Each structure stands twice: as C-alpha cells, then as structure tokens.
Amino acid sequence: MPSTISFLLGRKPVTIDFCGSAAWSPAWTLLQYLRSLPDRKGTKEGCGQGDCGACTVVLAEPDREGRLKYSAVNSCLLFLPMVHGRQVLTVEDLKFPDGSLHPVQQAMIDHYGSQCGFCTPGVVMTLFALFKQKPHASAAEIRSALAGNLCRCTGYQPIFRAAQQCLALSGPERESSEEGSTLAELNSIPPAEWEWTGKSEIYCRPKSLEQALEMIGRNPTLSPVHGATDLSLQVHLKHNPPPGILDLSAIPELRASRQEKEELILGSGMSLSDVAGHVRRTHPALEEMLQRFGSAQIRNVATLGGNVGTASPIGDALPALMAYGAAVELKSLAGSRTVPLSDFILGYRRTGIAPGEIIAAVRLPFPPPGARIRAYKVSRRHDVDISTVNGAFRLQLDSDGRIREARLVFGGMSPFTRRAAGAEQALLGKEWSRAAAEEAAARLQEDFQPISDVRGSAGFRRQVAANLLLKFWSDTRSGQAP
Amino acid sequence: MNLSAENALYYVTGEAAFVDDMPEPSRLLHGLVVTSAEAHARIRSFDLEAARRLPGVAAVLSSRDIPGHNQMGPVIRDELCLAEQEVTFAGQAVFLIAAETMELCRQAAAEIRVEYEPLPAILSLEQAMEAQSLLGPPRTMCRGDAEAGLRAAAHRISGTLRTGAQEHWYLETQVCLCVPGEGREMTVYSSTQHPSETQALAAGVLGISRNEVAVEVKRLGGGFGGKETQANHTACWTALLSRATGRPVKIRLNRDQDMIMTGKRHRFRIGYSAGFDSDGLLQAVRFDFHSDGGAASDLSFAIMERAMLHADNAYFVPNMEIRASVWKTNLPSNTAMRGFGGPQAMAAIETILDRIARHLGKDPLEVRKRNFYRHAPGNVTHYGQTVVEPPLSEMADRLAASSDYHTRRRAAADFNACHEFFRKGIALTPVKFGISFTTTFLNQAGALVLIYADGTVAVNHGGTEMGQGLNAKIQAIAAAGFGLPAGQIKVNATSTSRVPNTSPTAASSGSDLNGMAVRNAIETLKQRIAEAMPAVFADRFGGEKSSAEDIVFEGGCIQDRRRPGCSVPFSEAMREMNLRQVSLAASGFYRTPDIGWDKARGWGKPFHYYVYTMAVSEVLLDLLTGEARLLRVDILHEGGRSIEPGIDRGQIEGGFLQGVGWCTTEEIKWDEGGRLLTHSPDTYKIPTSGDVPPVFHVELLEGRPNPGTVHGSKAIGEPPFMLGLSAWLAIKDAISATAGHREEPDFDLPATGEAILLSLQRLKPGR
Incomplete structure (x- = not known):
C-alpha cells in the first residue's frame, strides 16, 4: 500500500512518503513538520497543546459548493497526514506575489497589533481566515475568533482595531484569481488510503467507512481519531502513544449530515464548527455550548464523535446532547447499532463501545415544541477553558403547567457526564417554581459527590451545580421565552 | 507615522527570527534539563552511566561536571546551577543531557537512576513563618509614630490580605543557543532581559572570563521580568553542555517545563492596621509584609524594597510603619515580574482606602481624593522623597467626568436594586509609580x-x-x-x-x-x-x-x-x-542624576520621578456562578511627552489586562508535595480576547513634558499593570452591594469565580 500524502504548502505541491523517509513519522504534528523546514519558522510553538494559538495556520479545502473554505487550526495538534488534499497556508504565504502585504498584515502594522511579535503569526492567520470566511464579522465575532490566540503583550485591543480595519477593506481580492488554480490542484490529488507500520507505531488512514471497519476489525487496538485534539496530547505531551492510530479524517461520509423526520443525523467526523452551524435553529442550547467549546481553532477540527468517544467528565457537548436525547450510532463489520448517549457513557473516559466498533454518527432528535432547554458552562475563564461544572437541563410541562419530564444533566460533578436522578424525580409533577428549583437543587447533594481538583473544590462544584438550577429557573420561568 | 512599523513588518510576515528560529548551526545538539520531582530531598545516589551509553547521546552532566562555579545567584550567591547533595524545590535542575534529537534526550533521561531521600518541605508562608525560615534579615521602614497615630485615630481597621503568585506567560518560553568558538570562546544567543548578567554567570559556570563570552539578543518573545534573572539559568545550562561537547547546543524549555521550573511573581501575605478620622483622612498605617521568596534569594529583597516604597501608592500617610520579611520555601525562586512588588503593596493600601469608605459610608473616590499627595507638608513620602506637583486630584476629577463615574455609580445602584442574581460594581483606583532602579548603581x-x-x-x-x-x-x-x-x-x-x-x-x-x-x-x-x-x-x-x-x-x-x-x-x-x-x-x-538614598535608614530620593495613571472599571457579577465580566474601563494616563503614543497606548492596554489577569483568573496552585498543579495553559488561565471590556477608553494626558528625561518622556512599562486593581475592587464593590455596602466582604487576590462565590456566601444575611 502506498504511504504518501500530497498537499499544497502555500502555492507549492508537496509529497511526503513516510516509508521512504527516516525523518518523518505520520504521527508527527503539522507544526513539527513546518518547524523542520528552514523557510517556515514563522509558525511558532507557544504551548504545544492547542491552548495559545501561536501555531495557528490556515487550511483551505473545497467546500460542498466547490469553493475554497478556509479554516484556522492549531498546527501543534494536527497529525501530518490530516493535511492530505488540502492547502496549508502559513504566515509566509500571505504576501502577494508582487511583495506587497496582505490587508491583514498591513492592518496589524497600522494598529500596533504586534508587541513582542511571538503570537503575531498566529494572530495574522486567524484574522486571515476571518477575512476570507466572514468579512462582515461583528465585534463579538471578531473577539470569538481571536479567543484561541493568547497574547500577553497587547491586551488584544490593538488587534481588534486591526481586525476592524482589514475586514472593512475586504473587497474584491487579488488572490481570488489564484483560487481557481488552487482548487484544480487540490481536486487533482486523489484520496490517500494507507496503512503504515513504523518501528513501534501503526498509522492507518482509510478513505471509506468499509475500509475503516475492516482495519479496526482486524486490529481492535487502533484508536479512532478525526481531529486529534485530544489524542495528539497523549502522543506529544505525555509521550504515551496508543498502539495504533486509525485516522478517520479522510472519510467523506463521516463528515456528512442528513435530516430525517424526527432527528438530525450528524456524522461523527463533522467538525464542531460545522455542527454549530447545523443546529443553530433547531438545538440552540447545544449551539450555545459549542460556541464556548475550546477555541475556533479547536472547533474547526474537533468533532462530535471525538467528544462523545472521549467521554471526558467535562466534555462540553455531552450535557446538551444528553438533554436533547441524543443517541450514538455505532458501526462494525458485524453491523450497526444505536445506543442512547446516556447509556453509552459508562464511566471516567469509558464508553460502551465494543472492540472493532467505531462511532459513525450522533442522532439528535428535534425537541418537542414547548420544551424548556438551557445549557450552562462554568469555568475559571469565560473563553477557551475547561469546565469546572457544566450542565444542560430540559423540562417538559403539562398543559396545566406541571412538570411531566425533567432531564438534568451535569458534567464535572462525577467521573462522567450523567443525569441527576434524584433532582429530576423531585421535579416531576410540580409546577416550575423557584421552590421546585430549590428543592431539586437540594437533592443534587445526594445525586453527586464531586471531587476537589485544580479547577475547583468539591464545595464550589456543589454550590455552582445547585445555583445553575436556580439560574435555569430564572431563565425559563413563566414570562420568559421557553 | 507608526515608528514601530519596521519591526512590525518582520513580525507580520514571519521573518522576525527568535532564538529558536535562527538557522541551526551544523552539528547542533539538543539539550534537556532533568529536574527534581521532590520539593526537598537528599540525593542519596545517582547513576548516569546507562544514559551516557545510549548512542546519539553526547553528554550527561551533573554538578560534578561543572568546570567553573556551580552558582547562578544574580545578587546573592545562593542559587546552584545544578543541585549537589540536596534538592530544594520540585523543578530544580539536577542533570543536563545533550543528544542528537530531543527524543534521544528523553530516552536518556529515562535511563538516569537517582535515589532521593525526602526531607520535610516548607510550602506555604505560614509554614515558613512557623519554622522561622527567613531568606534574610527582616527590614523596617517608618516615618512618624504609627503606633501612637493608630492609638489616637478616631477610627481603626485592621486585617490580612493575601495576594497570589503570577506566572509571566511570555509567549516565547526560555531558550538559548550556544555556539563554541576557538579556545574557550562561547557565543550565547539568549532570550534574556539582562545580557551582561547572562554573560557574567555563563562565564562563571564555565570558569572563563567575561571577554570570552559574547551574549547576543535580537529580541525576546515577551519578558515581563521573567527573563531578568531566570533566562540566565537556561543560558548557563546550555553553555555547560556546549562546553562539554564542543558542539553547538540549544535548550528550549517547553511550556510545561518552563512553568514548572521558573519562578513567579511573589505571593504576599500582608497584615495591616489603619487609623483615620471621620472624614476618612489617614492618620497612621502599619503594614506587615511577608513574601514567599522561594528556595533562593534571586531579586526577592529588591522586590520587597519596591513593595515597601509603594505601600503609600498615591496617598499621604503621616505616620507609617512597614515591617517586611522575605521567607524561604521549597518552591522555585520567585522573581521579577512587571510591577516588582508594587502591585502587592498597592493592593494593600487600596484595600485600606476601600475599607475606609465602606466603614464611613462614603464614596471611595471621595476618600481617595482626600488622601492624595497634595501641597507641603502633605507631599513627602514615608521615605522622604518630595512628590513634586502631583496631578492626582485633577486627574481623578477629569477621569470621573469623562467616564461618567458618578452617574454610573447611581445607575449601578439602581440596577442592583432590581436584580436578584446580578450585581454591578465600579471602582476608580490611582497609581503613582516610582521610576528608577532602587539599587542605585543600576541606573x-x-x-x-x-x-x-x-x-x-x-x-x-x-x-x-x-x-x-x-x-x-x-x-x-x-x-x-x-x-x-x-x-x-x-x-x-x-x-x-x-x-x-x-x-x-x-x-x-x-x-x-x-x-x-x-x-x-x-x-x-x-x-x-x-x-x-x-x-x-x-x-x-x-x-x-x-x-x-x-x-x-x-x-x-x-x-x-x-x-x-x-x-x-x-x-x-x-x-x-x-x-x-x-x-x-x-x-x-x-x-540618572540627582537620585540616591540611604537604604539602611530607608530615607532619601530613590526615584527620578513618578508616573501617574488611573482607571475606572465597571463589572457585572453573576451571583449564581461567581463569574465577573468587565463592562467598561476608562484609563487616564500621565506619561510626560510620549515619544510614540501608539506604543505607549499598547503598553497601557496590555499592562492593564495583564493586571486584570493577576487579579482575577490567574491562580497558581501546588499539590501537597510542592509540585505545580497549574503547569500548563489548560489550568493556568491568562486573559483572552473575551476578557477585554467591550468599552475601553484610554486617554494620554498631554501637555506635561517630564523635565530631565529624553524628549520629556516618561517610562511606561510597569505602571499600567496596577490599574488592574480597579477591576478587582469593582468586583469587591459588586459583592459588597449584596449586603448593602454595610459589611466588609472577605476578599483576597485573585478573585476567581470560586473566591467570589465564597465571599458572597459569607456575606449572606443570617450566616
């Protein structure tokens, strides 16, 4: 089987053959690759764990309409084969061929957007992606796009001013003429499928679901991965790689969604940014949580399947998914099965996935009219932080105003995301009143025995969890929009 | 004309080379520092042979392999380059490895056998005080008779304030590239704020003279004080490996290593008593400053001195007594960080002013204005320096007007009266910051x-x-x-x-x-x-x-x-x-002319001049989650005649937000073994773009050229940092509003969501 990947690095086609090279391993990150090149030192490592954005680069690939779609990503988390068939743009690529600066670069200069300059290449690339994808971004969208780029010098204000200037300028662009040839070149790169066995690692990259199932059927120790935002840390930060990696990022059907009568079916490989766009109208509480999930760079590659499969106790998508009654669609050579998410997650980072299975999709039912659903996240910092406690709550009232169904899902309160059975029970049959919310909150003390850790003490978690129910009441009481 | 444009051009195109971006010399080796996981332990034995035998490993060094002095203390020689018989903090360098690749370095590190015998560790200020573990003799600074002033005052308050440590979080971690030359020559490319000291210490560990070491610094990817002394460490380690192998060596700490190994802003415990009259005019203040110096002196005494010299901030205190102790703990040696002791001291005096206002039921701004430095004799600091024409009152009036301070305070009170789960808070705080090294020869x-x-x-x-x-x-x-x-x-x-x-x-x-x-x-x-x-x-x-x-x-x-x-x-x-x-x-x-002071007496003119700056912050506090969001910030800054207003504005905005981080989300935690828990950006949270107030005004006060400085300009780097205290006290104001401003909330620094919720709970009526 071949073991090459092909992509565009800026305007230059690059092919890497992992078999022919002692230097490269497919579990290398894109950042390690870029930093190894003498002319790509602009991309920096600030943390090597997807938290600071100094390594931000932009990936361009054809979207459904056949146009180039630009996404800012953390190059420190992406495994190198994941750029196959895409264009990788770094800060060195932005100048126009005549040597003049891109409007994003010029605006950063005009507004003193650089002080020490170390975060600047990442900031420039984030702004470039915004310039391409969202030229009419609001002030809030600019802030949100930049939340994944830490800057310790400027206080961000000069960068906001730069963003406003360059976005105001984004008119007919000089590089558009190049996009046609870029698209043609990217489209001419055939999908890569291969299995690579190094000294101690295995890296498989199937291009179809059948192939993926066949590979994991043969070798159930493979770790399936889409965006690698979690697994990459295990490999590169903890130096504890899994026995093998099954890279699912090349499988188109996993990145697709479809709508059925009663539910949305979201491919497990859809990025969280994509998912947020799909569920904005139908599942606003999930969308709201996804807006605070990691940074834009993370959301552009992290997936719903990854968040579900990781089963972290503070996975930010999980409470909302459970509140909406999501189910997980699992596939293997033996067939497929669908399991409610609340039954799928069994313990701390432990799920009911069977050997040889992969998560193919998440089925997300449409909520019935009148359902009151909210999701909350409490973290030390508002943006790009891991939850101390998160929660998603859903109530269904009878026509006489009594609670018929309650789902109160909490993360950060136990080793895994789960419902608060006692608190839910306390609500049934009651009117949705402050007293009911407080009674349910009191029952949480029996539902959960949270731990103290670096993000917060057990007492703080208990207090916040109880308060979130009060907040839920305050936000959904009569008179408020359901 | 934007004068920083030329540098910026290289930043925005990626051409600007930091140390790790320089073309790698041929035969370059990568270096790794092997550190202690114990906070305090005796090294019983170690064995480096297996590591040394690995193919591709060029050197594995211990303290025994240092050709010169095993010492990198910058002022006081109490800091070993590599541990000898004992380790005194987790993260202390014990061995050095140079190998062809970082992967090989890691493999070699895994082959090192060390036997530690754990010893009792001191991990908190309280433990250090209990054990009388001082880093040096305590110091006192006083003017007048604080004791008598306190006794005579109509009103007295006292309390204890704790301020937290802060990680610098320069985006570029510590890094050094050493290239050996002919004979004993060594060229050191370092990300250091102090090239001459890096040169001296590298020469010291190598046992060579300074004219054989050249240190070159193109630029730093941020410093904030964290590379004033502690960039020396990485440079010394790299130089040792380069000397041992005769080859170029680069050490770049990764983010977690950097956070674990390097010192932070000193945490302080400050006891205070203040006496004042019914108008809120200060009669006397007594402070007990205790700082956590960590395992070695580093700059702790200079930092404590600056804290003592900023205990007054912008206020005339006729009777003042400051007692100060720097304590030795089994943590990495704490070091310089923007403000250099000033922030901790100002947090304390501002707490006093804030409390006086609450105690007397007055507006805090009114109390602050009443106590500002003014005409003689109210224009002499507790260390004898005359504060020449302080613009404090005019600035406060101007800022209060431009920021609608009084209107917004009334509006916040109205908001608070009709919201159950939210409170707004507003605070205006000033900064008077002395410019000059207090170690006079450095000027x-x-x-x-x-x-x-x-x-x-x-x-x-x-x-x-x-x-x-x-x-x-x-x-x-x-x-x-x-x-x-x-x-x-x-x-x-x-x-x-x-x-x-x-x-x-x-x-x-x-x-x-x-x-x-x-x-x-x-x-x-x-x-x-x-x-x-x-x-x-x-x-x-x-x-x-x-x-x-x-x-x-x-x-x-x-x-x-x-x-x-x-x-x-x-x-x-x-x-x-x-x-x-x-x-x-x-x-x-x-x-610098006309400065000088008697350190022993604590009297004289340590500063060339003062910088004045002020901020008003307004916050919205969610009483259910403890989350505080900045709504609006207005800053008025007096910075002489600016050489480049665009640069100065950036220093103000950036310094302010760094200060807000120290006051709110940035919290350093260690485990019970003295190992840093918050060693990565996923647990240590510096401000993001989302933390910038949506309304943020910065005004530079014009028309006051500074006599005796280049082009009439003033220094800019540190003063804005302490404006972050306005956000901190705005949060306190919001908490205080839940009890009708009648009770004094428990309130330390940083004000994390958890700390806020705890403070709110303690204020609840009936508790």
Missing part, C-alpha cells in the same frame, strides 16, 4: 553609535527589545538627533561585545536610560562633525568661515543656520568626514 546605560560613510547609522545600546517598542523609540531618538528619516537608522541586536556592563532592561527604565545614552553618543558625534563641517563648507561654498556652533542637523542635511544655502546632504557629509579622517563612531553613557 546607568551605555551606547555605541556608528555612522557609515554612506550616511546610514547603526545604533547599539544595552537594552533588549521584548515587545515594549524600545528599539522603535531608540530609532526615533536617533532620527531626531541626526535630523534623519527613521529609515536611515538601524538598531542592532543587543550585544555584550558592543556595549559592556549593562543593566537589565527592567524597572520600566529601558527608554529612559538607553535613550539618554544613545542621545549622548549622538551629541558627541554631532559635536565632532560640527567642528569638521566649516572646512567642508569653505571648500564647497567659499565665503566666510562657518562656526561649529551654527551647524545644525535637519531634514537629512547638515547646514549652517546663519548661511542659507550652505547645506550638504548628510550622506555626502559623511563621505567627506571619512575622507577627512573624522571618527564616526562614538560611545555614549548616562547615569
């Missing part, structure tokens, strides 16, 4: 200015460019001096080979000191050129002989101001100078 700088025969200029100075825009300001000063466009001036990388014995770029002094040294070098050159020009003019234009006093440098030309038309372009003139054998290189030197 000096050198420069070397070179003019080439084509009329271009190269400027060398002792400061380091780390984002503060120093080189852009130096370029502006040089351009103005020669009457040239900025593009004709190039500021070189800082090198100990060109300017010796420099001071660190710290204490906000970079432009003041180096700018003056550059200006002095330029004046020397101009004088020399002016003396040679009359002959040039005579040859070219004939006529009466020009006089050197009439030669001016303007608009890219050199001319006789008395003889219109008698003008030669600068570049032509320089060719002439070269032909006429005139030296076009000059060094410049500057020492």
Whole structure:
C-alpha cells in the first residue's frame, strides 16, 4: 500500500512518503513538520497543546459548493497526514506575489497589533481566515475568533482595531484569481488510503467507512481519531502513544449530515464548527455550548464523535446532547447499532463501545415544541477553558403547567457526564417554581459527590451545580421565552 | 507615522527570527534539563552511566561536571546551577543531557537512576513563618509614630490580605543557543532581559572570563521580568553542555517545563492596621509584609524594597510603619515580574482606602481624593522623597467626568436594586509609580553609535527589545538627533561585545536610560562633525568661515543656520568626514542624576520621578456562578511627552489586562508535595480576547513634558499593570452591594469565580 500524502504548502505541491523517509513519522504534528523546514519558522510553538494559538495556520479545502473554505487550526495538534488534499497556508504565504502585504498584515502594522511579535503569526492567520470566511464579522465575532490566540503583550485591543480595519477593506481580492488554480490542484490529488507500520507505531488512514471497519476489525487496538485534539496530547505531551492510530479524517461520509423526520443525523467526523452551524435553529442550547467549546481553532477540527468517544467528565457537548436525547450510532463489520448517549457513557473516559466498533454518527432528535432547554458552562475563564461544572437541563410541562419530564444533566460533578436522578424525580409533577428549583437543587447533594481538583473544590462544584438550577429557573420561568 | 512599523513588518510576515528560529548551526545538539520531582530531598545516589551509553547521546552532566562555579545567584550567591547533595524545590535542575534529537534526550533521561531521600518541605508562608525560615534579615521602614497615630485615630481597621503568585506567560518560553568558538570562546544567543548578567554567570559556570563570552539578543518573545534573572539559568545550562561537547547546543524549555521550573511573581501575605478620622483622612498605617521568596534569594529583597516604597501608592500617610520579611520555601525562586512588588503593596493600601469608605459610608473616590499627595507638608513620602506637583486630584476629577463615574455609580445602584442574581460594581483606583532602579548603581546605560560613510547609522545600546517598542523609540531618538528619516537608522541586536556592563532592561527604565545614552553618543558625534563641517563648507561654498556652533542637523542635511544655502546632504557629509579622517563612531553613557538614598535608614530620593495613571472599571457579577465580566474601563494616563503614543497606548492596554489577569483568573496552585498543579495553559488561565471590556477608553494626558528625561518622556512599562486593581475592587464593590455596602466582604487576590462565590456566601444575611 502506498504511504504518501500530497498537499499544497502555500502555492507549492508537496509529497511526503513516510516509508521512504527516516525523518518523518505520520504521527508527527503539522507544526513539527513546518518547524523542520528552514523557510517556515514563522509558525511558532507557544504551548504545544492547542491552548495559545501561536501555531495557528490556515487550511483551505473545497467546500460542498466547490469553493475554497478556509479554516484556522492549531498546527501543534494536527497529525501530518490530516493535511492530505488540502492547502496549508502559513504566515509566509500571505504576501502577494508582487511583495506587497496582505490587508491583514498591513492592518496589524497600522494598529500596533504586534508587541513582542511571538503570537503575531498566529494572530495574522486567524484574522486571515476571518477575512476570507466572514468579512462582515461583528465585534463579538471578531473577539470569538481571536479567543484561541493568547497574547500577553497587547491586551488584544490593538488587534481588534486591526481586525476592524482589514475586514472593512475586504473587497474584491487579488488572490481570488489564484483560487481557481488552487482548487484544480487540490481536486487533482486523489484520496490517500494507507496503512503504515513504523518501528513501534501503526498509522492507518482509510478513505471509506468499509475500509475503516475492516482495519479496526482486524486490529481492535487502533484508536479512532478525526481531529486529534485530544489524542495528539497523549502522543506529544505525555509521550504515551496508543498502539495504533486509525485516522478517520479522510472519510467523506463521516463528515456528512442528513435530516430525517424526527432527528438530525450528524456524522461523527463533522467538525464542531460545522455542527454549530447545523443546529443553530433547531438545538440552540447545544449551539450555545459549542460556541464556548475550546477555541475556533479547536472547533474547526474537533468533532462530535471525538467528544462523545472521549467521554471526558467535562466534555462540553455531552450535557446538551444528553438533554436533547441524543443517541450514538455505532458501526462494525458485524453491523450497526444505536445506543442512547446516556447509556453509552459508562464511566471516567469509558464508553460502551465494543472492540472493532467505531462511532459513525450522533442522532439528535428535534425537541418537542414547548420544551424548556438551557445549557450552562462554568469555568475559571469565560473563553477557551475547561469546565469546572457544566450542565444542560430540559423540562417538559403539562398543559396545566406541571412538570411531566425533567432531564438534568451535569458534567464535572462525577467521573462522567450523567443525569441527576434524584433532582429530576423531585421535579416531576410540580409546577416550575423557584421552590421546585430549590428543592431539586437540594437533592443534587445526594445525586453527586464531586471531587476537589485544580479547577475547583468539591464545595464550589456543589454550590455552582445547585445555583445553575436556580439560574435555569430564572431563565425559563413563566414570562420568559421557553 | 507608526515608528514601530519596521519591526512590525518582520513580525507580520514571519521573518522576525527568535532564538529558536535562527538557522541551526551544523552539528547542533539538543539539550534537556532533568529536574527534581521532590520539593526537598537528599540525593542519596545517582547513576548516569546507562544514559551516557545510549548512542546519539553526547553528554550527561551533573554538578560534578561543572568546570567553573556551580552558582547562578544574580545578587546573592545562593542559587546552584545544578543541585549537589540536596534538592530544594520540585523543578530544580539536577542533570543536563545533550543528544542528537530531543527524543534521544528523553530516552536518556529515562535511563538516569537517582535515589532521593525526602526531607520535610516548607510550602506555604505560614509554614515558613512557623519554622522561622527567613531568606534574610527582616527590614523596617517608618516615618512618624504609627503606633501612637493608630492609638489616637478616631477610627481603626485592621486585617490580612493575601495576594497570589503570577506566572509571566511570555509567549516565547526560555531558550538559548550556544555556539563554541576557538579556545574557550562561547557565543550565547539568549532570550534574556539582562545580557551582561547572562554573560557574567555563563562565564562563571564555565570558569572563563567575561571577554570570552559574547551574549547576543535580537529580541525576546515577551519578558515581563521573567527573563531578568531566570533566562540566565537556561543560558548557563546550555553553555555547560556546549562546553562539554564542543558542539553547538540549544535548550528550549517547553511550556510545561518552563512553568514548572521558573519562578513567579511573589505571593504576599500582608497584615495591616489603619487609623483615620471621620472624614476618612489617614492618620497612621502599619503594614506587615511577608513574601514567599522561594528556595533562593534571586531579586526577592529588591522586590520587597519596591513593595515597601509603594505601600503609600498615591496617598499621604503621616505616620507609617512597614515591617517586611522575605521567607524561604521549597518552591522555585520567585522573581521579577512587571510591577516588582508594587502591585502587592498597592493592593494593600487600596484595600485600606476601600475599607475606609465602606466603614464611613462614603464614596471611595471621595476618600481617595482626600488622601492624595497634595501641597507641603502633605507631599513627602514615608521615605522622604518630595512628590513634586502631583496631578492626582485633577486627574481623578477629569477621569470621573469623562467616564461618567458618578452617574454610573447611581445607575449601578439602581440596577442592583432590581436584580436578584446580578450585581454591578465600579471602582476608580490611582497609581503613582516610582521610576528608577532602587539599587542605585543600576541606573546607568551605555551606547555605541556608528555612522557609515554612506550616511546610514547603526545604533547599539544595552537594552533588549521584548515587545515594549524600545528599539522603535531608540530609532526615533536617533532620527531626531541626526535630523534623519527613521529609515536611515538601524538598531542592532543587543550585544555584550558592543556595549559592556549593562543593566537589565527592567524597572520600566529601558527608554529612559538607553535613550539618554544613545542621545549622548549622538551629541558627541554631532559635536565632532560640527567642528569638521566649516572646512567642508569653505571648500564647497567659499565665503566666510562657518562656526561649529551654527551647524545644525535637519531634514537629512547638515547646514549652517546663519548661511542659507550652505547645506550638504548628510550622506555626502559623511563621505567627506571619512575622507577627512573624522571618527564616526562614538560611545555614549548616562547615569540618572540627582537620585540616591540611604537604604539602611530607608530615607532619601530613590526615584527620578513618578508616573501617574488611573482607571475606572465597571463589572457585572453573576451571583449564581461567581463569574465577573468587565463592562467598561476608562484609563487616564500621565506619561510626560510620549515619544510614540501608539506604543505607549499598547503598553497601557496590555499592562492593564495583564493586571486584570493577576487579579482575577490567574491562580497558581501546588499539590501537597510542592509540585505545580497549574503547569500548563489548560489550568493556568491568562486573559483572552473575551476578557477585554467591550468599552475601553484610554486617554494620554498631554501637555506635561517630564523635565530631565529624553524628549520629556516618561517610562511606561510597569505602571499600567496596577490599574488592574480597579477591576478587582469593582468586583469587591459588586459583592459588597449584596449586603448593602454595610459589611466588609472577605476578599483576597485573585478573585476567581470560586473566591467570589465564597465571599458572597459569607456575606449572606443570617450566616
């Protein structure tokens, strides 16, 4: 089987053959690759764990309409084969061929957007992606796009001013003429499928679901991965790689969604940014949580399947998914099965996935009219932080105003995301009143025995969890929009 | 014109090379520092042989392999380069490895066998105080009789305030590349704020002289004090490996290593008592400052001194007593960070002012204004320096008006009256910050200015460019001096080979000191050129002989101001100078005049001048989650005549937000074994773009040129940091509102969501 990947690095086609090279391993990150090149030192490592954005680069690939779609990503988390068939743009690529600066670069200069300059290449690339994808971004969208780029010098204000200037300028662009040839070149790169066995690692990259199932059927120790935002840390930060990696990022059907009568079916490989766009109208509480999930760079590659499969106790998508009654669609050579998410997650980072299975999709039912659903996240910092406690709550009232169904899902309160059975029970049959919310909150003390850790003490978690129910009441009481 | 544009051009295109971006020399080795996981332990034995035998490993060193002194204490020699018999903090360097790849370094580290015998560790200030574990003798500073003043005062308050540690979080982690030369020569490319000290300490561990070590610094990816002394460490380790192998070696700490191994802003525990009259006028204040110095002295005593010198902040305290102790703990040695003790002290005095207002039921701004430094005798600090014409009251009035302070306080009260789960809070806090190193001899700088025969200029100075825009300001000063466009001036990388014995770029002094040294070098050159020009003019234009006093440098030309038309372009003139054998290189030197103080007595004039700045912050507090969001911030800054307002504005905005981080989300935690828990950005949270207030006004107060500084400018780096205290006290104001401002909330720093919720709970009626 071949073991090459092909992509565009800026305007230059690059092919890497992992078999022919002692230097490269497919579990290398894109950042390690870029930093190894003498002319790509602009991309920096600030943390090597997807938290600071100094390594931000932009990936361009054809979207459904056949146009180039630009996404800012953390190059420190992406495994190198994941750029196959895409264009990788770094800060060195932005100048126009005549040597003049891109409007994003010029605006950063005009507004003193650089002080020490170390975060600047990442900031420039984030702004470039915004310039391409969202030229009419609001002030809030600019802030949100930049939340994944830490800057310790400027206080961000000069960068906001730069963003406003360059976005105001984004008119007919000089590089558009190049996009046609870029698209043609990217489209001419055939999908890569291969299995690579190094000294101690295995890296498989199937291009179809059948192939993926066949590979994991043969070798159930493979770790399936889409965006690698979690697994990459295990490999590169903890130096504890899994026995093998099954890279699912090349499988188109996993990145697709479809709508059925009663539910949305979201491919497990859809990025969280994509998912947020799909569920904005139908599942606003999930969308709201996804807006605070990691940074834009993370959301552009992290997936719903990854968040579900990781089963972290503070996975930010999980409470909302459970509140909406999501189910997980699992596939293997033996067939497929669908399991409610609340039954799928069994313990701390432990799920009911069977050997040889992969998560193919998440089925997300449409909520019935009148359902009151909210999701909350409490973290030390508002943006790009891991939850101390998160929660998603859903109530269904009878026509006489009594609670018929309650789902109160909490993360950060136990080793895994789960419902608060006692608190839910306390609500049934009651009117949705402050007293009911407080009674349910009191029952949480029996539902959960949270731990103290670096993000917060057990007492703080208990207090916040109880308060979130009060907040839920305050936000959904009569008179408020359901 | 944006004078930082030239540097910025390289940043936005990715061309700007930091140490790790430099082309790698051939035969480069990668270095790894093996550190202690124990906070305090005896090293019983170790075995490096298996690690040394691994193919591709070039050197594995212990303290026994250090050819020079095993020492890297910058002031007091109490900090080992590599641990000997004992480790005194988790994260302390014990062994060094150089290998062909980082992967091989890691493999070698896994082969090292060490046997530790754990010893009792001191991990908190309280434990250190209990064990009387002092780093040095305590110090006292006083004026008047605090005891009597407290006794006589109509009102008294007292309490304890704790302020937290802070990680610098420069984006570029500590890094150094060493290239050995002929014989014992060593070139050190370091990301250091103090090249001369890096040179001295590297020479020390290598056992060679300083003229054999050249330290070069192109730029730093942020410093904030974290690379004032502690960049030396990485440089010393790299130099040792390079010497041992005879090959170039690079050490770059990764983020977690950097956070685990390096020191932080000192945490403080401050006991205070204050006496005041019914108008809120301070009669007496007594402070007990306790700082956590960590395992070695580093700059802890200088930091404590600056804290003592800022215990008054902007207020006249007739009777003041400050007792200060620096405690030794089994944690990495804490170090300089922006503000250098000032923030901790100001948090304490501002807490007192805030409490007085609550105690008397007055507006805090009114109480602050009443206590501002004013006319004599209320214009002398507790250490004897006269505060000349403090603009504090005018600034407070102006800022209160421009920010609608009073209207918004009323609006916040109305908001608070009709919301159950939210509160708004507002606070205005001032900063008066003293400019000069309090270690007086450090207030000096050198420069070397070179003019080439084509009329271009190269400027060398002792400061380091780390984002503060120093080189852009130096370029502006040089351009103005020669009457040239900025593009004709190039500021070189800082090198100990060109300017010796420099001071660190710290204490906000970079432009003041180096700018003056550059200006002095330029004046020397101009004088020399002016003396040679009359002959040039005579040859070219004939006529009466020009006089050197009439030669001016303007608009890219050199001319006789008395003889219109008698003008030669600068570049032509320089060719002439070269032909006429005139030296076009000059060094410049500057020492800050008229300062000096008696450290032992704590009396004198330690500061050249003060910078004044003020901020009003408004926050919205969610009482259910403890989340505080900044709604609006207004800053009024008095910074003399700015050399580059765009740069100064950036320092204000950035310093403010860094201060807000220290006051709110940035919290350092260790486990019970003294190991850092918050060692990565997923647990240590510095502000993001989402934490910037949506309304943020910054005004530079104009029309007050600073006498006796370059171009009438003032230092800018540190003062804005302490404006973050306005956000902190706005949060406290919001908490206090839940109890009708009648009770004093428990309130330490940082005010994390958890701390806020706890404070709210304790205020709840009936508890």
